[in-house]
Amino acid sequence: MNVLGKYKLSLRKWSGLLIIITAALLLELLSASQYYFTRILMGKELERLAETELTMKAILIKSLLNKSDTIVTYADSINSRHLYPSSFIILLSEDGKPIITPDEQRVTKDETQYFVGLINDSTVARQKSIRGHTTLIHFDTNDRDGTIIYAFMKGKPRWQIAVVCYDDEVYASLMQLRVWLLLLMLLAFGILLFVIALFARNAKKLTIKTLEQERIGSELRIATEIQRQMLPRESSITRGDVDIHGLLVPARAVGGDLYDFLLRNEKLFFCIGDVSGKGVPSAMVMAVTHSLFRSASAHEHNPARMMQDINETCCEGNEANMFVTFFIGVLDLPTGKLRYCNAGHDKPILITDGQLLPEDRKPNLPLGVFPDAKYEGPEFMIPAGSTLFLYTDGVTEAKNNQHKEFGIDRLNVALQAHYQETPHTLLQSITDEVNRFVEGAEQSDDLTILAIRYTPKAEKYLLSETLTLKNDAHQVDKLSRFVKEVLAKLNLQSKEISEIRLAVEEAVVNVMEYAYPAGTEGDITIDAKYDGQLIKFVISDSGVAFDPTEAANADTTLSAEDRPIGGLGILLVRKLMDIINYERMDGKNVLTLKKTIKNQ
Amino acid sequence: MNTKIEELEGKLIATLEGEMDTAAAIEAEKVLQPLYKSDGREVVIECEGLEYIASSGLRILLGILKGARAGGSRVVMRHVNDDIKNVFSLTGFIDLFEFEE
Numbered sequence: 001m002n003v004l005g006k007y008k009l010s011l012r013k014w015s016g017l018l019i020i021i022t023a024a025l026l027l028e029l030l031s032a033s034q035y036y037f038t039r040i041l042m043g044k045e046l047e048r049l050a051e052t053e054l055t056m057k058a059i060l061i062k063s064l065l066n067k068s069d070t071i072v073t074y075a076d077s078i079n080s081r082h083l084y085p086s087s088f089i090i091l092l093s094e095d096g097k098p099i100i101t102p103d104e105q106r107v108t109k110d111e112t113q114y115f116v117g118l119i120n121d122s123t124v125a126r127q128k129s130i131r132g133h134t135t136l137i138h139f140d141t142n143d144r145d146g147t148i149i150y151a152f153m154k155g156k157p158r159w160q161i162a163v164v165c166y167d168d169e170v171y172a173s174l175m176q177l178r179v180w181l182l183l184l185m186l187l188a189f190g191i192l193l194f195v196i197a198l199f200a201r202n203a204k205k206l207t208i209k210t211l212e213q214e215r216i217g218s219e220l221r222i223a224t225e226i227q228r229q230m231l232p233r234e235s236s237i238t239r240g241d242v243d244i245h246g247l248l249v250p251a252r253a254v255g256g257d258l259y260d261f262l263l264r265n266e267k268l269f270f271c272i273g274d275v276s277g278k279g280v281p282s283a284m285v286m287a288v289t290h291s292l293f294r295s296a297s298a299h300e301h302n303p304a305r306m307m308q309d310i311n312e313t314c315c316e317g318n319e320a321n322m323f324v325t326f327f328i329g330v331l332d333l334p335t336g337k338l339r340y341c342n343a344g345h346d347k348p349i350l351i352t353d354g355q356l357l358p359e360d361r362k363p364n365l366p367l368g369v370f371p372d373a374k375y376e377g378p379e380f381m382i383p384a385g386s387t388l389f390l391y392t393d394g395v396t397e398a399k400n401n402q403h404k405e406f407g408i409d410r411l412n413v414a415l416q417a418h419y420q421e422t423p424h425t426l427l428q429s430i431t432d433e434v435n436r437f438v439e440g441a442e443q444s445d446d447l448t449i450l451a452i453r454y455t456p457k458a459e460k461y462l463l464s465e466t467l468t469l470k471n472d473a474h475q476v477d478k479l480s481r482f483v484k485e486v487l488a489k490l491n492l493q494s495k496e497i498s499e500i501r502l503a504v505e506e507a508v509v510n511v512m513e514y515a516y517p518a519g520t521e522g523d524i525t526i527d528a529k530y531d532g533q534l535i536k537f538v539i540s541d542s543g544v545a546f547d548p549t550e551a552a553n554a555d556t557t558l559s560a561e562d563r564p565i566g567g568l569g570i571l572l573v574r575k576l577m578d579i580i581n582y583e584r585m586d587g588k589n590v591l592t593l594k595k596t597i598k599n600q
Numbered sequence: 601m602n603t604k605i606e607e608l609e610g611k612l613i614a615t616l617e618g619e620m621d622t623a624a625a626i627e628a629e630k631v632l633q634p635l636y637k638s639d640g641r642e643v644v645i646e647c648e649g650l651e652y653i654a655s656s657g658l659r660i661l662l663g664i665l666k667g668a669r670a671g672g673s674r675v676v677m678r679h680v681n682d683d684i685k686n687v688f689s690l691t692g693f694i695d696l697f698e699f700e701e
Contacts, residue, residue: 473656476623498652498683505654509622556692560665568655568691575690 087165094158096120114141115148119162125150129160144168220253220280227254227283230290232261236424241333241456242268245423247431249394249447256282257392257446258290262297265549266333266581266592269297272450273326273345273367274392285322289314289367293328299550301582303328303341307364307375311343315371323368327390328377329452332583334592336384336456341377343367348390349412351419352383356412387419387426387453394447398434401441406434423451463489463530468523469508471516471541479508479526483537486528490535490597500595503576504537506569507548507593515543515589530597539591546589547582548573602649603628605635611642617649625656635664640671648679653687665696676700 088107091100096119101112118139119125125135129152137148146166153159168175227250236245246259256275261268271293275282292313296306306328314324325345331338340348344366350357365373382388391411398406410433418429427449434447467482469475483501492500508524516522520543527538551570555563573580579594601618612635620628635643643664665675678700680688688694 473626474623476621480619480621495683495686499686501652502654502687505621509654509656558692560662560669560696563662563696568658572655572687572690 084165084169086169087163090115090119090162090164092116092119092160092162094160096160099159115139115162115164119148119150119160122150223254223280223283224250227287230287231259237261237263237268241454242331243423243453243455244268244270244451245427246272246450247427247448249431249443251394251443251446252279254280254283255446256286257394257448258286259390259448259450260290260293261450261452262294264297264301265579266594267301268331268333268452269301269328270331270390270450270452271326271328272348272390272392272448273324274394274446274448275324276322276366278445281320281322285314285324285368289324289326301330301339303330303339304375304377307341307343307367307377311367311373311375312371314368318368321368323366325366329388329390331382331452331454332581333454333456334581335583335585336382336454337379337583337585338382338388339377339379341375343375346391346393346396348388349415350382350386350388351415352386354416354419356415382454384454384456387423387451389415389426390450390452392446392448394443394445395430395434395449397445398438398447399441399444400438406437410437423453426451459529459531461529461531463528465528467526467528469526471512471520471522471524471543473509473512476505476509479505482526483528486530487535490530492597496597499576500535503573503593503595504539506572507537507539507580507591510548510569510573511539511541511543511546511589511591514546514548515541517544533596535595535597537593539593540588542588545584547584548591549580549582601628603631605631607641611644612638613644613646615646615649619652620650620657621652621654622656625654625660628657629660632660632664636667638664638668638671638673640673642673643668643675644678645675646678647681647684650681650684653684655691658687658691658693661693661697674698 086106088102089100090098090102090112093099096116098112098116101107101109101116118137122135122137125137128135129150132152134149134151137150139146139148144166145168146164147170149163149165151161153161231248232246236243238244244261246261248255248257248259250257256278257273258275259270259272261270263269273286273289275285275289289310292310293306296309300306300309307326310326324343326343327340327345327348328343329338329340329348342348342361342363344363347363361378364375364377396406396408396411400406411430414430414433418426421429430449431447463486465482465486467479469479480501483504484497487497487500504526508526511524515524522541522543524539524541527536527540529536529538548570551567556571573593577593577595579592581592581594583590583592601616601620601624603614603616605612605614607613614632614635616628618624645661645664661675661677668675675697676699677697680699685694685699688697
């Protein structure tokens with residue numbers, strides 16, 4: 001918009017400049033032609049004046065001639081009336097003899113003789129004069145150019161009258177005009193140069209600005225693309241037990257809203273957030289928060305602990321005092337247990353059987369406020385068929401042209417109307433409702449929505465067997481027999497059998513070692529289930545809470561001397577099975593190992 | 601499983617037979633104890649009859665290897681089958697030991 005405005009402005013400047021250029025050109029043209037043009041005009045004028053003068057004088061002279069003794073007096077009278085300072089009149093008889101000549105003090109005898117000769121030699125002028133025309137005879141003496149205006153008198157005697165005038169005097173006023181015009185033209189030219197210089201400077205500024213804007217524009221486009229790529233690669237995950245869909249409509253090229261989700265083991269990690277402010281600064285904080293979420297979700301599945309970690313980093317060097325309202329949820333898909341932590345974000349809405357259940361817990365502080373802020377989060381079971389709806393204030397604070405907000409009530413009504421739709425359609429319906437409401441008013445804030453529908457399917461197993469062991473390593477041979485018996489029914493290759501057996505053994509031994517402190521006794525239950533595709537071992541115990549999936553992998557690149565003795569078991573479980581998932585349920589550690597069976 | 605050790609031509613030779621799961625490893629470790637201190641003698645682990653090994657078994661082998669290296673000698677794994685080699689490679693142990701057929 002701004003760029004276009006600048007061009008409009010320059011167009012106005014252009015038209016002004018064009019007018020000045022045209023005016024200057026006209027002036028120049030006029031100035032160049034005026035001399036010749038005016039010379040003709042003035043020449044005519046001169047003739048007319050001379051003719052009048054001559055006629056008048058002729059009448060005078062004729063009347064005077066009747067009293068011939070006064071002729072000289074009248075010659076003086078004639079010569080005292082001159083058109084120009086040094087012009088003079090010569091009166092000649094029909095055959096060219098001078099009758100009245102100028103006063104010798106003004107014009108020398110030789111000069112008079114020269115002009116009389118000039119007139120008498122000019123046969124063409126003479127012929128024209130005889131026919132009654134006034135003619136001009138141009139002359140140039142050594143120092144002055146001039147014109148003789150020459151005519152025969154009308155009536156008798158047919159005397160000739162000649163007015164000698166010098167060009168510098170005739171054209172003095174014209175020369176003056178020409179000087180004025182020249183000055184005017186120079187002035188116009190000066191203005192023109194000034195305007196051109198001004199324009200050039202502005203044009204340069206504009207060019208620099210435009211280039212800069214283009215550069216910023218292209219960087220923004222790249223930033224937009226980077227931000228877009230930060231969102232989940234697919235805007236949805238759809239599988240049998242869960243359907244999640246996200247949508248982010250930025251108000252500007254880059255924005256401070258974010259959402260993300262990912263599956264790790266059998267858990268769905270998701271988040272939604274809104275960074276204070278707008279534009280590039282918010283986008284940068286958004287990017288940081290996003291990567292913190294990603295790295296936290298790689299090793300942690302407790303949302304409160306994730307939030308705590310993210311907050312600590314967010315607070316480091318937060319000079320700009322930006323803050324982020326953030327919501328992290330972790331949904332354990334096999335059980336439907338949702339853990340979440342809300343850092344000052346809009347409360348999500350859980351829709352079960354058409355009932356909207358907004359979260360009623362007091363949210364924690366937003367991220368980035370205090371580094372030592374404590375984050376807590378509840379956990380509860382999501383009923384099958386429920387939809388969890390998360391949003392940013394871009395939805396509820398979307399304004400129409402009357403500055404009215406969409407509001408939570410309209411959102412609730414919309415959700416009531418559309419909750420049965422799939423997350424993908426639901427998001428579309430809600431944004432449609434918002435768009436209908438705002439009626440094309442400019443979007444002032446990013447709008448982000450995330451919808452999760454949880455639809456666990458009842459599992460059917462072709463095989464289901466259980467073994468209970470004491471936490472004694474010597475009981476492992478019982479486990480080995482049990483696993484071998486189960487796997488024998490699946491028609492597997494020996495390599496697969498020994499791999500699965502090894503993984504289960506390592507997992508169980510790990511539980512024996514860590515869940516029950518030395519000297520304490522307890523039971524470990526192993527459920528083996530097979531649904532035709534997937535073999536699943538669920539290992540549960542009533543020992544102390546222990547999550548083996550949080551253990552770091554052993555470094556397999558160390559030398560023999562540096563290799564620690566521990567950490568091998570869990571490494572093998574991870575490498576040998578497809579999925580390893582831990583959940584603390586009803587006071588029990590529940591570890592699930594899954595592997596897809598091939599070659600059936 | 602069956603575990604035995606013998607000394608032949610200055611080498612300590614351990615023979616592992618059967619399935620070395622966690623329970624078996626506890627018993628086997630008692631027999632293999634002397635190999636932790638090989639005192640510069642080369643250690644040969646004969647695995648022709650070894651069908652299975654869990655991480656507890658690998659730990660014992662690592663202990664033997666560390667002892668041998670400390671005494672300036674080596675540990676040679678003989679006739680290791682593919683399934684067990686797979687476990688060695690998953691854990692990175694394949695680069696620590698020497699293998700002979």
